[in-house]
Amino acid sequence: MIEAVNISKFFGNHEVLKNISLQFEKGKTNLIIGRSGSGKTVLMKCLVGLYGVDKGHIDFDDRNLSKMTSKEQRDIRKDLGMLFQGGALFDSMNVEENIMFPLTMFTKKTYEEKLERVNFCLNRVALENTNKLYPSELSGGMTKRVAIARAISMNPEYLFCDEPNSGLDPITAGVIDELISEITKEYQTTTIINTHDMNSVLKIGDKVAFIYDGELWWKGDKHQILKTDNKELNDFVFATELTTRLKN
Amino acid sequence: MFNALGEYLLLMFQVFRKPDKRKIFRKQLFLEFQNLGIDSLGIVAIISAFFGGIVAIQTAYNIDSPLISLTMVGFTTRQSIILEFSPTIISLILAGKVGSRIASEIGTMRITEQIDALKVMGVNTANYLIFPKVVASLLINPILIIFSVVVALFGGWLACVVTGLVTSQDYILGIRYCFEGFIVFYALIKTVVFAFIIASVSGYQGYFTKGGALDVGRSSTKAVVYSSILIIIFDLILTQLLLT
Ligand SMILES: Nc1ncnc2c1ncn2[C@@H]1O[C@H](COP(=O)(O)OP(=O)(O)OP(=O)(O)O)[C@@H](O)[C@H]1O
Ligand SMILES: [Mg+2]
Numbered sequence: 001m002i003e004a005v006n007i008s009k010f011f012g013n014h015e016v017l018k019n020i021s022l023q024f025e026k027g028k029t030n031l032i033i034g035r036s037g038s039g040k041t042v043l044m045k046c047l048v049g050l051y052g053v054d055k056g057h058i059d060f061d062d063r064n065l066s067k068m069t070s071k072e073q074r075d076i077r078k079d080l081g082m083l084f085q086g087g088a089l090f091d092s093m094n095v096e097e098n099i100m101f102p103l104t105m106f107t108k109k110t111y112e113e114k115l116e117r118v119n120f121c122l123n124r125v126a127l128e129n130t131n132k133l134y135p136s137e138l139s140g141g142m143t144k145r146v147a148i149a150r151a152i153s154m155n156p157e158y159l160f161c162d163e164p165n166s167g168l169d170p171i172t173a174g175v176i177d178e179l180i181s182e183i184t185k186e187y188q189t190t191t192i193i194n195t196h197d198m199n200s201v202l203k204i205g206d207k208v209a210f211i212y213d214g215e216l217w218w219k220g221d222k223h224q225i226l227k228t229d230n231k232e233l234n235d236f237v238f239a240t241e242l243t244t245r246l247k248n
Numbered sequence: 249m250f251n252a253l254g255e256y257l258l259l260m261f262q263v264f265r266k267p268d269k270r271k272i273f274r275k276q277l278f279l280e281f282q283n284l285g286i287d288s289l290g291i292v293a294i295i296s297a298f299f300g301g302i303v304a305i306q307t308a309y310n311i312d313s314p315l316i317s318l319t320m321v322g323f324t325t326r327q328s329i330i331l332e333f334s335p336t337i338i339s340l341i342l343a344g345k346v347g348s349r350i351a352s353e354i355g356t357m358r359i360t361e362q363i364d365a366l367k368v369m370g371v372n373t374a375n376y377l378i379f380p381k382v383v384a385s386l387l388i389n390p391i392l393i394i395f396s397v398v399v400a401l402f403g404g405w406l407a408c409v410v411t412g413l414v415t416s417q418d419y420i421l422g423i424r425y426c427f428e429g430f431i432v433f434y435a436l437i438k439t440v441v442f443a444f445i446i447a448s449v450s451g452y453q454g455y456f457t458k459g460g461a462l463d464v465g466r467s468s469t470k471a472v473v474y475s476s477i478l479i480i481i482f483d484l485i486l487t488q489l490l491l492t
Binding site: 075076080088091105 | 269357365368
């Protein structure tokens with residue numbers, strides 16, 4: 001379990017996160033939703049320690065992230081996989097090398113063992129035989145999937161996904177949601193997903209937190225979200241034709 | 249400015265650590281030998297050959313007194329090349345070529361979140377990205393400079409022989425006249441210091457790039473400008489320290 005306790009984050013005078021407290025449970029897909037610019041990415045980067053928080057603290061199973069030395073932080077990161085909003089694949093490496101990189105860096109596996117793991121991960125994201133392609137040769141959806149494969153290559157305990165299916169067609173988006181959900185159940189990872197896709201929310205929202213302008217506005221699950229009378233959340237949920245029809 | 253200096257020193261503190269994984273470091277190092285060293289051979293050769301020729305011809309034209317032997321042409325060419333041209337001018341050229349390359353490579357990785365991705369994995373990013381470049385520069389720049397000296401002296405010889413200003417014999421005699429090993433040592437010390445400046449300053453500029461693609465361009469310009477200025481400043485300091 002990961003717990004954020006009263007965290008605030010400023011960029012200059014701009015308070016991007018305002019006193020947020022949230023718990024993210026093991027074996028569940030914990031969704032963070034909110035409009036563009038509401039602070040989802042910043043929140044996720046605070047959770048993984050890429051940004052320091054200005055107030056409050058973050059605990060990984062009772063280990064306080066901000067109190068750790070940089071060595072301890074680096075150790076905990078070996079249990080952590082993250083999918084960045086833009087993929088963040090290493091341009092200079094092909095798909096296989098990208099996924100293999102954390103394995104080479106942190107394990108003593110032989111090349112054959114690593115290759116087996118790479119192929120296993122590629123298989124999970126339905127991208128067999130793309131080993132030798134370079135990031136510039138991948139489509140947006142393939143980039144996301146390779147990035148997921150890289151995020152899970154070390155079998156992480158904590159999995160962070162920043163908008164795993166934005167910019168993808170509905171079918172691929174669904175496949176990726178299912179994949180992340182499956183991995184979460186199968187390996188009992190603590191999974192945190194940023195999204196503004198209501199399809200994902202209704203499908204895999206074990207726990208949902210709604211961030212509005214840097215504040216935690218609402219929390220619940222995929223069933224409760226359709227029945228809420230919170231105005232801002234309702235505007236968000238029923239912003240599309242599809243969800244509006246669903247309500248009526 | 250003091251902020252930047254502090255930031256730079258803190259970064260260097262992160263850079264000079266034992267690499268997480270020897271094998272990966274070695275692979276990066278060889279890649280940098282290629283990128284920073286071998287890829288620069290062409291430009292170093294061309295500039296050195298022409299410069300050697302130019303210095304030789306100029307010296308020959310300036311000696312119009314029959315009292316001064318034409319062997320002085322070889323001697324003067326050798327001295328200017330080893331003392332100043334190869335270590336300093338070639339390092340300035342490398343600051344342009346290698347410095348901008350380092351800054352834009354690392355800067356691009358910064359703005360596309362590749363550095364964040366490395367950090368999240370638990371990699372010491374400063375060490376992983378900058379250390380191999382610094383080590384490669386420290387090892388390969390002296391070789392490039394020696395190569396430059398050899399090519400420049402050859403360029404001088406060729407210019408003398410082709411123009412007929414100085415005979416091959418006189419030129420070679422001049423090159424060997426009163427040779428002290430110390431000047432080579434001096435040249436190499438300068439080269440190593442300049443190599444460190446180029447790699448570390450450019451690494452710093454790239455590493456702290458903020459913003460978008462435009463800022464990557466800005467970082468790489470800054471890398472070239474700052475390392476060039478520092479090279480000239482340290483040239484003065486080292487010359488003062490070593491030659492007087
Ligand atoms: N490095 C930064 N420096 C200054 N301000 C920032 C920085 N990163 C984000 N912000 C600001 O923080 C706010 C939240 O940004 P964030 O990227 O978290 O939004 P988001 O919810 O992820 O949006 P999207 O759905 O579009 O990805 C925005 O107002 C943004 O301008
Ligand atoms: Mg975002």
